[in-house]
Amino acid sequence: MVGFSLAVSPLFSQSKVEIKETSPSHFELMVDGQPFFGKGVGGYNNLPMLKEMGGNCFRTWGVESLEKRIDGKPLLDYAHDLGLKVVVGIWLGHERHGFDYTDQSQLRKQRKDVEDAVRRYKDHPAVLMWGLGNEMEGPISDGSEIRIWKELNHLAKLVKDEDPDHPVMTVIAGIGGEKVKNIIKYYPEIDVLGVNAYASAPGVGSGLVDQGWKKPFMLTEFGPSGHWEVGHTSWGAPIEPTSREKAASYFATQKRVIEDGQGMCLGTFAFLWSHKQETTSTWYGMFLPTGEKLGTVDAMSYAWNGEFPDNRSPKLISLSSPADQKRIKRGTTQKAKVDVEDADGDNLDIEWVVTAENTDRKTGGDAEAVPPSFPELIARNGGESVEFRAPSRSGAYRLFVYIRDGEGGAATANFPFYVE
Template sequence: MRAVSTTVRLTAAVLAAVLLAALLVAVRTAPATAATTLLSAGRPTTASSSDSSARTPAKAVDGDTATRWASRRTDAQWIRVDLGATATISRISLRWEAAYAKSYRLQVSSDTTSWKTVSTTTAGKGGVVRADVAGTGRYVRMLGVRRGTAHGYSLWEFQVYGTRTPAPAPTGVRVTGTQGKWQLTVDGKPWLVEGVTYGPPAAQAATYLPDIRRMGANTIRTWGTDASSGQVFDAARANGIRVIAGLWLDQGADYVHDTAYKTATLASIRKTVTTYRGNGGLLMWDVGNEVMLSRTEEQRIAYAKYVEQVTRAIHAVDPDHPVTSTDAWTGAWPYYRDYTPSLDLYAVNSYGGVGWVQQTWREGGYTKPYIVTETGPAGSWEVPSDANGVPRQPSDTAAAQAYTDAWAAVRAAPGVALGATMFHYGVEDDEQGVWLNLRTGGLKRLSYYAVQRAYGGPTSGNRPPVVSGITASPSTGVARGASVTITAPATDPDGDTVTYRAAVSSRWIAGGDGAMRPTPVTVTGPGRLRITAPSTPGVWKVAVYATDGHGNAGIETVTVRVR
C-alpha cells in the first residue's frame, strides 16, 4: 500500500471540517426558514370599517402592493386576519400607506374574544415595519390606538409569518375559501344548502322531516328557536338534515332607544345558543328576519349595530357555527357591511327578484358570500291585480317553473351563493298556503316536485293533476247566493281519476282572515263546477282543488266580486 502524504491528509481534514460546518448551518437555519412561512396570504380578513368598497380588508392580504385597506377616520379601528388554524407567530410585517398608525398594538387570539398583545408601538412613522414577535393563535390583528395623520389607517399589505400547528380533523360548520371561491363545510366536507323553510309544528318534525329528506333537501330554515325546537333539531339530525335556526328579533322594536328590550333579548339569545350549540342538527344561526326594510335610516343603522352585538355574543358562546342575518332586500347588505362585520355570510329573502341578487352582490363589492333564505314564485306584492283588484296568483305550472328558475339563479353564482331554503314546506290550507305552500293541506303540489327535481330527488312516481286555466262566470256583480260556474279543466299525467272540490277566502275583504272555507260543489261536466256565491259582499277568492287520490293536487284560483 502506498503512503498518503501529509498535504493530502491536511486537505481532506479541511474539506471534512467545511462540510460539517455547512451541515450544522443547514440544521440551525432550517427552523428559521420554516418560521418565516407567510401564513396570511389570501386568508379571510375582517376590519372594524372600510372607507370605501374599493379598499376592503381583503386587499391587505392579496399580495398586491398597489391595492390597500383603509379605515374610517377615527382612532379606534382594527384589521384582523383569520389564519384558518392555530399557528406559532414569529413575525408580522406592515406596509403602511401614507395614512399610518402613530400608536398601535399587534395582537393574537384563538377565538377573537381574548387577545394577547405581542408588540406595541407608540411612536410609529409608517413605511414598512417588520416586527419579530412570539405568540400562538389563529387570529392576528393590528389594533389602531392613535392615527399618525388626519386620515384613518391604511395598509398596502398585512403579512403574518410563522409555522402552522398541525390541525386536528375539522369539526363544526365553517365558511371557508377566498373571495368568490367560498363554500360551506360541515365537519370538513362541502355543504351546499339545498333546503326548504319549515312550517309544521315542532312536535310533528319526526313526521315531516323524512319526507323533506326524500325530496332531496339537506337543510331546513326556521324563524325562531325556543324550548320546543329540540324536537326539530333531533328529527333533522336523525334524517341527515341541518337547521338554519332563526333567532327572532321584534320587527317593531325601537333599536335606537329601547335598551331594555335589547338587553333582555341578548340574554335570551345567549341562553338559546348555549342550549342548542352542541346539537348535531344545527347548521347556522340566523339573526332576525325582515326588520330593516320599512325603517328609518337611524333605525337601520341601530339595528345593524345591534345585530353585530348579537353576532359577537353568539360567536363567543358557539364558535362552531356561522351566523347570518336575513332581510327582505339586498339593500340591507350595505348596513351589514358597514356596521355588522362579524357576520360570517349574508342572507336575503327574494322571490320575483331572485335573479338579480347575484348582480346586486357583484355591484356592491361585497366580500362575504350569501344564502337565499326564502324564494319561490312571485308574491302578492309583486304581481299585477286581476279585474277585481286582487293580486293575480300564478298558476300551479308557473309556480313550479318559478322554483326551478330560482334554483338556477342560485346555482349561477357558485362560490358566492352557498345555497337556498325555498319557501315553503307548509301544510296550512289558508289563502297564503294555497299561494306558496309545497304541501297545501298536506297535498303535494307541482311545486313540491319541482323542488324535488332541483335537489336531485326521485324523478319517478305519481304526479299531481294539472289544471289548465280557470275562469268564473259571472265574476263581478254577482248577487249573494247566486250560482257561479267555475271552469277549471284538469288532466292527470298518470291517468288517475280527478276529483274536484272548492273553498273560498275573504282575505281581500276588509277584516278577512285568509282562511279557506270549503264550499259545496256541483260538478256539471269535465272541469266544470257550480258553486253558490257567499252571502257577504266583497271580493272572494275561490280555490279549486283537483285531487288524484294519491295525495297530490292541482290548485288554481280565481276571484268573484259579490255585490
C-alpha cells in the same frame, strides 16, 4: 325565548361548520371538512319527504321550534336521525311589533336570550349555522336603521364568543335601499347574508355584487311571485299564480340563483315547506292544509337531484270562467272549468270552494285570520266543471279548485271576483 328543556344527547358529537374561500369572492360551506351546499326549505313539517326529495337542510325562525317533538324526539334529534342540518333561527325583536332598539333594558334581555339559546344548542350536530334575526329591519324598510345593524353586530360577537364553530347569518327582506351598504359598514361580524326574495330572487347574486358585497349569501326564502308583485283587479285583489305556474317559478329560481350567485351562494331555502294563510290559504304553501304535496315539491325534487318523485302531483293546465276577475250580479249562477292532467293516470278528486276575499291583510308574514268559505254556493260539482251561485252579499270573493290524486299529490288554483 323561555322554557328551554332540550339537552343534547351524549350519543351525538358536535359538527364543525366553516366557510372556506376557494378563490377571491368564491366560497364553500364545509361541514366536518366536507363541502355542503344547502338544498333547503323553510319550515320543519314533512321532514322525511324533504330527505326523500333530495333536500339536506331546513331553517327555523325561533328557538322555541326546537322544543317541538316529532315521534317523541326533539326536533334537532329528529333532524339528525334523518341526516338533515338546521339553520337555527333566533328571533329578534321587530320595531313594528313594539321592540325598541334604543331601549337598553330590552336590548340587555334580548342579548341574554341570544346567549342562552346558543349555549343550549351549540353542541348539537344538526346545527348548521345561526339565523340571527329575520327581517327585523321591517319588510318594507330601506335599511337606514343603523341602530339595528349596530346591535346585530354586537349580537353576532356574542354568538361567536359562545360558539366559534358555526357561522352567523342574518336574514333581510330583499336587497333594496341602503341595507347592503349599511350592513357592510355597521355589521362586519356577519358571516353569511340571508336574503328573502321572490320575483327578484334570480338577480340577488349579481345585485349583491353590484352593491359591493364580498361575503357569501344564501337565498333564505323564495317561491312564487309575492302578492305585492303580481297584477291586481280593479278592486285591489291580487291575482294568484296556479300551482303549475308556481312550480315553474321555483325550478327556474333555484337554477338561476345558483348561476347568478357567482360562487357566493351557499344554498337556498324554498318557502314554505308547509301551508299557511297569507293573502290566501294557498299562495306560499308547498302543501295543502290537508297534507297533499303540490307541484312545487316535485319541482324542487327535480332541481335538487334531477328526478321527479315516483308519484307526480296533478298538472293543472288552466282554470277558466266568465266570472274570472269580473264584477257579477248577486245571486246569479256562474260556471267554471279546469283542465288537468295526471302523469300517473290516477283518479282525480276535484273540490270547488267559494271563499270571501281576505280582509285581514298583514305584512311580513304576520298571522292572518282565515276568511270564511261558503260550501252552500256550489250548486253542481261536475268534477272538471262547476256551477256556483254568486253570494247574496256584495263584496270580494274567490273561487278555489283543489285537485287531489289520492296518492298524496295535489294541484290548486283560484280566481277573484266581485259581487255588485
